[in-house]
Amino acid sequence: MADELGNSIVQPLAKVSKKQKVYKRPPAVEEEIEATLALPLHDAFRLAASGHTRPQTLVYLIRNFRPNRPTPQYDAMVVAFFSRLERSGDRILRDLSENFRERAHTMVQSKVLELIQENDLDIFECSFKLGAERLYLTARSKMKLRVATEISREDLAPPDAEVSTEEIADALAARAGRAGTPLAAVKAELQSIYALLTDEERIAVGHIHAMGLTYAEAAVAMGCSDTKVKYLIKQARDKARETRT
Incomplete structure (x- = not known):
């Protein structure tokens, strides 16, 4: 989908990685976002929230179409985002106890809420898997550290x-x-x-x-x-x- 000049209407990513490279979405993700944007917005929201798009497309809609006030359609996408995020983390946290898994999930969720507020989700549009793994590996290491050092009664x-x-x-x-x-x-x-x-x-x-x-x-x-x-x-x-x- 393009404007009258033939340019893509998909907002480009701007954040630079630690290797000084601008984050870039895979071509298939770009194409899916364009196709999704061709739909009426409420249909695009429903499609993304139901899990019928790539998670990168879901993140794109969350970032670029935040309403002035909460709506059920937008909130459903956010819930779907956290659900996908938690599923990605389950594998990484499988060796932790239930208590520490819950604490790690809460830690990641709090961090992601900050990223959403700051509109700092470029890595999730580039690779949802990589973005989730980085957050969960960090949370897992903190929980492992607490297991090793916190010995309560x-x-x-x-x-x-x-x-x-x-x-x-x-x-x-x-x-x-x-x-x-x-x-x-x-x-x-x-x-x-x-x-x-x-x-x-x-x-x-x-x-x-x-x-x-x-x-x-x-x-x-x-x-x-x-x-x-x-x-x-x-x-x-x-x-x-x-x-x-």
Whole structure:
């Protein structure tokens, strides 16, 4: 679909990636968006909300046709968007407990609401799969980090247990061959270190040390270079050393 001068009426993407390349939709996505825009708007909304278009087309309509006030047709598209997003994340979060999966989904949903508000969804129009994976890998690493460092009483003992959390923590430390350093003390030390780290440093530490990824794998998950991941790990280690001096 084009205007009188033969130019496409589909709004171009403008955001530049970290590799200094402008995001670009696949040709098939461009064609589908054009075909969808040829329909009456209410029909286009209904088609996208029912799952009969690519998710990139759904995102395009959400971004470019936001009404001045909420409407059922537009809201249905937003619901469909979050439903597709959650399905994409289920595979990535499958090794987490139900509680941590729910927390990760909530984290991603909050971030996406910010992106919608800021109209910053270019990556989702370029590749919905890539956009979803980046958000969910980040959320997963944060949850993995919490699993490794947050040991609450509820995690260690039931409310009516006759032993204390500290006693259980010490027993776990002894089982791990670290009887000289009780787990309760290790936990306190880790929490003091993590309190000093930035969000990016925590995520990098989670990818490298909690999840066991290589620097290259962590770089892909974080959407940056492996050099930056190495820098973030170095910064985290420097801060950890400072807590021991």
